[in-house]
Amino acid sequence: MKELLTPKLLAILFFTSNILFGQDVIQSIETRYNNPKRYVIQELTVSGLQFLDPNQILSVSGFAVGDTITVPSEDLSLLVKKLWLNRYFSKVELRYSKIENDKIWLDINLQENPRLAKWEFTGSSGTKISKSNKTDLTEKLKLRRGSEVSEFMLENSKRLIKMYFAEKGFLNVEVSTIQSADTALKNAATITFVINKNPKVKIKNLNFNGNSNISDRKLRKSMKKTKRKSLFRSGKYIQEKYDEDLDNIITYYNKKGYRDAKIVSDTIYALDNKFINVDINIEEGKQYFIRNITWIGNSVLPEEHLNATLGLKKGDVYDKSTLNKMLFEDDLSVSTQYNDMGYMFFYLDPVEINIEGDSIDLEMRMIEYDQARFNRITINGNNKTDEDVVRRELYTKPGELFSKTAIVESIRRLGTSGYFNPEAFNKPEGISVIPDRANSTVDLAYNLEEVSNDQLELSGGWGSGMFVGSVGVTFNNFAMSRLFKKGAWRPVPSGEGQTLSLRGQSNGSYYNTFSLSFMDPWFGKKKPNTFTFSAYFAHESNASYWLGDADQWMSVLGISVGLGKRLKWPDNNFMLRGDLSYQRYTLHDWSSYFTFSNGSSNNLSFGLTLSRVSIDQQFYPRQGSEFSIGVQLTPPYSLLGSDKDYTAISDAERYKWIEYHKWTFRFATYTSLSSSKKLVLHTKTKFGVLGYYNKEWGYSPFEGYILGGDGMSGYTRYGQEVVGLRGYENNSLSPYKNGVNTANIYSKFTVELRYPIILEPSSSIYVLAFFEAGNSWYEIRDFNPFSLKRSVGAGLRLYLPIVGILGIDWGYGLDKVKGYDGAGGGKFHFSIGTIID
Numbered sequence: 001m002k003e004l005l006t007p008k009l010l011a012i013l014f015f016t017s018n019i020l021f022g023q024d025v026i027q028s029i030e031t032r033y034n035n036p037k038r039y040v041i042q043e044l045t046v047s048g049l050q051f052l053d054p055n056q057i058l059s060v061s062g063f064a065v066g067d068t069i070t071v072p073s074e075d076l077s078l079l080v081k082k083l084w085l086n087r088y089f090s091k092v093e094l095r096y097s098k099i100e101n102d103k104i105w106l107d108i109n110l111q112e113n114p115r116l117a118k119w120e121f122t123g124s125s126g127t128k129i130s131k132s133n134k135t136d137l138t139e140k141l142k143l144r145r146g147s148e149v150s151e152f153m154l155e156n157s158k159r160l161i162k163m164y165f166a167e168k169g170f171l172n173v174e175v176s177t178i179q180s181a182d183t184a185l186k187n188a189a190t191i192t193f194v195i196n197k198n199p200k201v202k203i204k205n206l207n208f209n210g211n212s213n214i215s216d217r218k219l220r221k222s223m224k225k226t227k228r229k230s231l232f233r234s235g236k237y238i239q240e241k242y243d244e245d246l247d248n249i250i251t252y253y254n255k256k257g258y259r260d261a262k263i264v265s266d267t268i269y270a271l272d273n274k275f276i277n278v279d280i281n282i283e284e285g286k287q288y289f290i291r292n293i294t295w296i297g298n299s300v301l302p303e304e305h306l307n308a309t310l311g312l313k314k315g316d317v318y319d320k321s322t323l324n325k326m327l328f329e330d331d332l333s334v335s336t337q338y339n340d341m342g343y344m345f346f347y348l349d350p351v352e353i354n355i356e357g358d359s360i361d362l363e364m365r366m367i368e369y370d371q372a373r374f375n376r377i378t379i380n381g382n383n384k385t386d387e388d389v390v391r392r393e394l395y396t397k398p399g400e401l402f403s404k405t406a407i408v409e410s411i412r413r414l415g416t417s418g419y420f421n422p423e424a425f426n427k428p429e430g431i432s433v434i435p436d437r438a439n440s441t442v443d444l445a446y447n448l449e450e451v452s453n454d455q456l457e458l459s460g461g462w463g464s465g466m467f468v469g470s471v472g473v474t475f476n477n478f479a480m481s482r483l484f485k486k487g488a489w490r491p492v493p494s495g496e497g498q499t500l501s502l503r504g505q506s507n508g509s510y511y512n513t514f515s516l517s518f519m520d521p522w523f524g525k526k527k528p529n530t531f532t533f534s535a536y537f538a539h540e541s542n543a544s545y546w547l548g549d550a551d552q553w554m555s556v557l558g559i560s561v562g563l564g565k566r567l568k569w570p571d572n573n574f575m576l577r578g579d580l581s582y583q584r585y586t587l588h589d590w591s592s593y594f595t596f597s598n599g600s601s602n603n604l605s606f607g608l609t610l611s612r613v614s615i616d617q618q619f620y621p622r623q624g625s626e627f628s629i630g631v632q633l634t635p636p637y638s639l640l641g642s643d644k645d646y647t648a649i650s651d652a653e654r655y656k657w658i659e660y661h662k663w664t665f666r667f668a669t670y671t672s673l674s675s676s677k678k679l680v681l682h683t684k685t686k687f688g689v690l691g692y693y694n695k696e697w698g699y700s701p702f703e704g705y706i707l708g709g710d711g712m713s714g715y716t717r718y719g720q721e722v723v724g725l726r727g728y729e730n731n732s733l734s735p736y737k738n739g740v741n742t743a744n745i746y747s748k749f750t751v752e753l754r755y756p757i758i759l760e761p762s763s764s765i766y767v768l769a770f771f772e773a774g775n776s777w778y779e780i781r782d783f784n785p786f787s788l789k790r791s792v793g794a795g796l797r798l799y800l801p802i803v804g805i806l807g808i809d810w811g812y813g814l815d816k817v818k819g820y821d822g823a824g825g826g827k828f829h830f831s832i833g834t835i836i837d
Contacts, residue, residue, distance in 0.1 A: 036070045039104035043097075048110045050187055052088065057108060071104070079108075088113060088148065114149045114189040117182035124196045137193075140164055149179065149189050161193060169236035171201040172273060202235035203228050204275040210264070210282040214256065219282075222252035229275070237268075237276060246280070253284065257317035259360075260285030288318040291359035297366035300341065301334075306364070309334050318360050323350060327364075331405075342371030342401030345437055372402040375441035381448035385419045385477060386495040390448070392522055393417060402442050407431070409572075412624075414446070415617045418476055419497065421761045422617035424449035451761040453477060454492075455804045457503065458832055468511060472503030474804075480520070497521055505538075513538035513556075523563075530564035530577065554590045556719075558583040562607075573614045579607040579632075583719065595701055596652040603658040603702060603719075607632040619764050619799045620756055621670040622677045632703075633661040636693040660700040664688045673753075682752040682768075688721065689780060690744040699778075704742040707776040708733035710809075710829040723748060724829070725774045727791025727811030732823035735778040745783050748774030764799040770811070789824070790814040807831040 044065055046054035058064075061079055069075065076094060083092045091111035098105040121137055123129045141157050158175040165173045174196040182188035206228050208216050220228070223245035229235025246263055253261035260283075267279040290312055295303045307313070310326050327348060328335045338346040347367040354361035377398055379390050393413040395406040411431065415422030424430050424447070432445035457472040475492050478500040482493035492500075499519040506512045515536035523531035541553035564577035583603040590597050609630035615621035637657045668684040690704050704720045708731055711724020720742055725733060734741040750772045757765040773788040795809030808831075813824025 036072060037102075038068055038070050039099070039102055041065050041067050041069060041106055042103045043105040045107045046110065047107055048091075048112070050112055052112065057083075057110070061108065063106075069104075083108075083110070088150070112148075112187065114179075114181070114187050115185070116143065116145060116147045116149050117185050117188040117190055118145065119143050119191045119193065121193050121195060124194050125198075127195055127197045129195060137161060137164060149191060154179075154191070157191075157193065161195060165195075165197055167238050167240070169200040169202070169234070169238070170197045171237060171276075172198040174198065199274045201237055201270075201273075202275050203237050203278055204235075204271055205277045207277065207279045208282060209279065211284060213258075213284055213287065214253065219249055219252070219280075222248050224248055226278075237278075242278075249280070249282070251321060253282075254320045255322070257287040257289065257319060258284050259288050259318060259320065286358055288355070288358050288360050290314060290316045290318050290362065291354075291356075292361045293364065294362070295364045295366065297368065298364075300343070300368055301337065306334060309337065323362075336404055338368070339402065339404035340406075342373065342403070343368055344372040344402040344435060344442055345369040345440075369437075370440045372435070372440045372442050374398050374400055374402060374444065375436070375439075376443040378443070378445040379448065380445060381420075381450055384450055384495055385497065386479075388525075389419075389495065389497040389522075390414065390446070392528070394446075396444055407433075407444070410446075412614075412616050414448070416613075416615060417497070418453045418618055419450060421449040421451050423759050449761065452801045454802065456802050457804055468505050468507050470503065470505045472501060474499065474501040478518075480518070509541065511538075511540045528566040530562070530566075530575070532562040532564070532579070533560070535559045552589040554585065554587045556583060556585050571612075574610065574612045577607075577609045577611070579609075581605050581607065581632075595655065596650065599652040599656070601655045601658055601702075603634065605632050605634045615670060619797075619805070620680070620754070620759055620766055621682075622672045622680055624670055626666070626668040628664070628666045630664045631661065632664075634659045638694040638697045654697070655700070655702075658700050658702050659693055659697065660703055661691045661693070662688070662703055663691070678756055680754045682750070682754055684748075684750040684752075686723065686746075686748040686774075688723075688746050691780070699744050701740070701742065704734075704744055705746045705776055706731050706734045706741055707743060707746050707748070707774060708823070709827075710831055723774070723776075725772055725789065725791065726770065726793055726795075726809050726829050727772070727813035727824060727827055728789065728817065729820070729823045729827065732817055732820050733774065733789055734776045736819075737778055742778070743776030744778055745780050746774065746776035747783075747785060747788075748772070749788075761801070763801075765796065767794070767796050769794045770809075772811070788815075789817065791824070795829075803832075805831070 041063060042065065044058065044061070044063055046057045049057070060082065062075075063069065063079070080092050080094065083089060089110050089112055091109075093109040095107045095109050096104050097107060119138075121129045121134050137160075141160050143157070147153070154177050158177065161175045162173045176194045178192040178194060180190050180192070182190050203226065206216075206220050206223070206226070208219050211219060225241035226237070226245040227233040227235060246266065249263065250261055262283050262285070264281045264283050266281065268276055269279075270276050291314055293307065293310070293312065293314075295306055298306060309332065310323070312319075312323065312326070326333050327350060330336065335346065335348060338348075346369060349365045351363045351365055352360055353363045374396050375398060377391075377394065377396055379387050382390050394410045395413075396403070396410050400406075411425045414420050415425060429447055432443075432447065434443040434445070436442070453476040455474045455476065457470060457474065475494065476499050477494045477496070478498040479488065479493040479496035480498055480500075481496065482488035485493065488494075498521070499517075501515075501517045503515045503517075504513065513536060515534065517534035518532070520531045521528065523529045536556075536558045538556040539553065540555075542551065558581070560579055560581040562577055562579035564575050566572060567574040567576060581603070582605075585601040585603075587596065587598055587600070607630060609628055611626075611628035611630075613624075613626050615624035615626060634657075637659050665687040666685070668682065671681045671683075673679045673681055688705055690699065692699055702719055705723055706720045707723045708725050708728040710726070710730060711722055723746060725748060731741040734743040734746075750770060752768050752770045754766050754768045757767060759766075769792075771790070771792050773790045775784075775788050777783050791811045791813045793809055793811030795807060795811075798806045800806065807829075809829045810826065811829060812826050815824060817823035
């Protein structure tokens, strides 16, 4: 192309064209090549364009009508070169239509590069390009219909395709292009990218040289994403991850005190078309230890306290990562402690002031500055939720001293409220911190992303030999005070953070139940005191499943009222709640199904629960814990009356007023196992025991436990608590007594590994693998914490705002159940509207 731009070739190119030129003129120009002639431009035009503006080309040319030019000349060569370098054209010609004496009529004839009509990705040599690959490549290449097809675009696209597959372990990808004219559009092209991925390249060996103090095994372990090919490792090589792992090697050395460690060189070479070796040459340097630590500029916290926080002393290995963690990153770091006392503008710089042999002296240079206070606290994005509902959860108040912990706790409270997308707080725009050093103030803006959290429940469960379907609706941001306010029903009054739930269960005429519950987390709107109310009615008969009259039936009416108070000690995550409950069982000729056939039983109980919740969100917690211990008890009626012969009284009299005391314990933890905080370890322990006051009276048939299966409530005759244990049939792990499965004591342990697929307001999905163990017993004296039924399996959870949580698990029960063949083994469990717990 450069040769084309020489003056002689310009003369030949411009004036030997088959278009418009006569041979006599060409010859006259060529014969005067060594004697150039000057012309005055009489007309300057641009031809051949379809998309670009001719005036733009004329302005770029630098020539205008009336200019004098020399033909041929270097100026004309530069014009052609300039147009070529724009990369918009596949052909550039300078032509003239007429020459008269010293006048010339010039035309710049251009052929634009074709426009992209469509593109395709196809494989060659057995390569398959999946639909997801095509979608990803289209997004990565950023191809658009109507864009220019240039050599640069094609080469860049091939480069990006190779990079895409290199990230998946295909390092020897070959990409070619086929360009064909589009039949529907003029000067348009279809581009087909032909891709041959070739076999994946795996890492055969990771070799280290120069590491005399740290073993190869430890260095390989420090490389988080780059591993050798093995039975359990893919050995995939990804350049970006490899570069990160080179940094991880140095970080590991720094943690061991080798502050001068560096990677001198690294070499990657192919063994064949499937395997590569990686050689890494390291210069370890000297291992250093801490000698003296001094603090300068600290007046608020004494040196003894700062040293205790730092946790490093004379003789310790000089570990930069631990030093930075305890100075700046940890929840109890020096920086956090100062921030929580209002010193937002606090400055700290650890300086190595002396290095002698293998010893380092550190000087912590501090400037405390003045304390800062919160100024403006702005709430954005709460279109549905009242602002006071948001503000009541905030620990950042205008005028109070700045506190980093207060901000973190405020975000956690908002994330667990259920009204806002907790993932939005992980984005940079989730919260805005605007400091004003001149006035020692800080403005905050909470930028909320509201979610729809009202739910429609559709669920089903199997209990007592029948299928029970459920339907319900829950309004999680209800506003009771606007119940009669005009215009508030859109579709229901909302914004005050209350919960209203309506639910029904049915098996046709045979079994029906209806329930209503209401919860206000800030009863009275001044303090975080919780008020709850619930009522339900259930009716069971001997009618046919869907139609028919009943001459035998049982009904249950229940009502419960509760009050809870958020505590300030030991910390503000604790809550104490009390509940008063009453249930009445009424029976008519129900002898075939109950412990007595006619009459009524009354269950009046008081419950007290101490709980602590510190999780960061509801559906997919990454950190924190949940703890609760509670007792539910009735009056000891059998101890209050006169002496009776308990063996002589009927069950109808015995259970006219039900008595028991029931104790429950639950503890769950959530721990992130990766730096991305995606992989989460969830552990859980549950324990429950139902006791009696009077040995002669014995255990109550009411309020026991049913263990095994999916844990969905389904149907229970005596109001037992249903506890799931995957891998076993429903109810199969509870003793069979008095015609029903029931237990008076149980224990259960769960370990889950969770990983999210998607976490968005519209839908959230995570997968899990689990190990569970548990058992139940009728007699407390038979309790054996080591006699457990175990299971393993995997599952998936899907959260849809309008439906709630949908779950599917496959569990395999590892142990046999006495008297219940087939209770264990492989089992699928489905749940709708709940989590298998």
